[in-house]
Amino acid sequence: MTRTSDGNPTTTPAYYPESENRLGRNVAVLTATQSLGAASPPIIISLGGLVGQMLSSNPALATLPVSLFNLGLALSTIPAGLLIRRLGHRYAYLLGALMGCLAGLVAAWGIYQGSFLTFCVGTSVAGFYAACVQSYRFAAADAAPPALRSKAISRIMLGGLVAAIIGPQIVIWTRDTFVTAPFAGSFLGQAALAVLVMPLILLLKIPAVSHHQNTATGRPLAQIARSPAFIVTASAAVVSYGLMAFIMTAAPMAMVSCGFTPGQAALGIQWHILAMFGPSFITGHLIARFGKIVITALGLVLTGLSGLIALQGLELSHFWGSLILLGIGWNFGFIGATAMLTDCYEPAERAKVQSLNDFLVFGTVAVASFSSGSLLTSSGWDRINTLMLPLVTVVLLMLGWLAWQKRRQPRHA
Template sequence: MESLPKRNLAVLVAAQSLGGASAPIVISLGGLVGQQLSSNPGLATLPVSLFNLGLALGTLPAAAIMRRFGRRSGYLLGAAIGVVSGLIAAAGIWIGAFAVFCFGTFAAGLYASYVQTYRFAAADGCEPSERGRAISWVMVGGLIAAVIGPQLVILTRDSVSGVAYAGSFLSQAALAMIALPVLAMLHAPRPASEAAAKGGRSARQLLSSPSFLLAVMAGVVSYGLMAFVMTAAPMAMVGHGHSVDHAAHGIQWHVLAMFAPSILTGRLIARFGKERVTATGLVIIGLSGAVALAGLDVTHFYISLILLGLGWNFGFIGATAMVADAHTDAERGTAQGLNDFIVFGTVAAGSFFSGALLQTSGWSLINLLIFPAIVLVLAPLIWRMATAKSVPAP
């Protein structure tokens, strides 16, 4: 870790813990507020889906802004958007306007598009052998976010008298406001010169590279399946007789499982390789689906969500390390923005589909769809590991 200044690492961990807490708030309450404000039950998960859409649509502009002005300026802009998003969502609840609330969660997704790149900022300038560990360290901040977000939901959901859940989104705005002075302490390298930024392969050429494409697809399946199931989980829990607190705690355990193993994940990548760790994550996601299909008790939901989070951790951190090794420094902005656009675009589409599918076909079908998606990426990943072993070292 010598190549990553300790000051920047501490800033990124703190920023991740604050910015990462927004997602659990939106995901825990988005569907429930949607049910409260929308007359159409099929649109209940639209706020969460729009959060994921904002995340997807924000990735390329965020990459362009940071390429032009640097990571620090981009991250400050993202946090400012985060403050505004929480205020808009709270206002939507206050006036009972579903469209306004949805716009607030969409803007929260734009903020998340910047937060998601903290992991790449950690890998910038690191030796290839250290990138997995650097990514993992920053994502440890998500462990703090996993506690902050759901606890704020529980503590503040009735803090505004007569307006349930508005206080939780005001707390979301407050977290982003606290992140502003934290991010101001970041000392990231200046953007590459215009000549360097134009070097390297184009987006089309990157996607024609098998190593880059496999890395992107591993991220798509790891994150896409996690979001697909997690979007529906709180509503499925409440729909099967469990309380809102149970749903919030379920998301909390899930997010804890997403980030708690992060330090260990970096060590596992260094020891066993990023492909093997990624493949293990996909298998664990499959196990989460099997548990969900085994029953509808609160214990089944909790264990399934914990396994889903753990599988995401191994799969997504491993896939991120694969992406970081599949491009040159000159291609960094293009490759990272392209990866996140594809990953989070798929996540957005999956979350839209998830809400409608839960209403029409139920919780079981959502979990059954996990398995073919895993096989789609796990098979070429195993093939790559097998063929890599068969090639003699030079």
């Protein structure tokens, strides 16, 4: 193993599948589990505020269940990574699915009992399952040779496109199952989706790491976190996902305040979600063709353009156009940053580095969830879109600097 001058590994020889068939099998399984597992957050996000209004005596706490879900996701990223390292992907993901099932049952029970606290516990526990689902993309990368990692990650993210359809449909089909407990059926549906994931996970066959890799610790996490490559990569991921979550949360409220109907706002979010995952058909190929840094930068450029479109006016076309471009920008930026992260660690370091990256990303999302409504009220829609532009610019400059540094580095044997 050779290193660059800043201490980063020049190669990341994670364990590889024994054959192309095994790689294809693992990617197919992870795509299927992503399709079912990623359908849970849309259920929680779309219904959490409505159930909160129904159960809470304080209107200000209505969105607390959704915020606690995001907080639970952020806080679970590191424990989930440690469990994957200790138990392996299959058993850690089985535990995650079991927690997802339990979360849905607890949330449904909270609605049936009329207990706001119990419902909040259910959405919080769902955060651990979501943390496991988010790591599916890393499992695909770890099981693939370097040349195929970006394509494997992109394939897994396609599952999100299916999940964006399954989640809302579960809500529509089950929300009126129990007349005396509205929406309880939807959270039972969430539990059922987690149950369906379990037999699929048993089909996952990622070869176990060697004893040396499992017991080795690699470089200290603080040293890795200080490396320029990690700083730039994590910044790109945080800004790509954080801005997307912040704008997506604020957009429906802004649209309704401008006189558009909730249905028009919901349709805008649906187009946004389709734009988030639809490009995954080609993102991996684009990364292989143009490089990780270039596609990540393109994603951030599109995110900045979405803000500029939003600043052009308050017509429906401005809102929808901005949301669609924001979704495409997230896809390129987040998948590109995920692919970049695989170059920042050795096999012995991957669990802690992946967990730190996701903690930073989803910690930011949790903060965005708590603050988007208040900032929209205090500053307005135009101000929010103006403030995003300097963040995008700074990260683009960082990516340009990293690309320049990589070109200057001598090649190692």
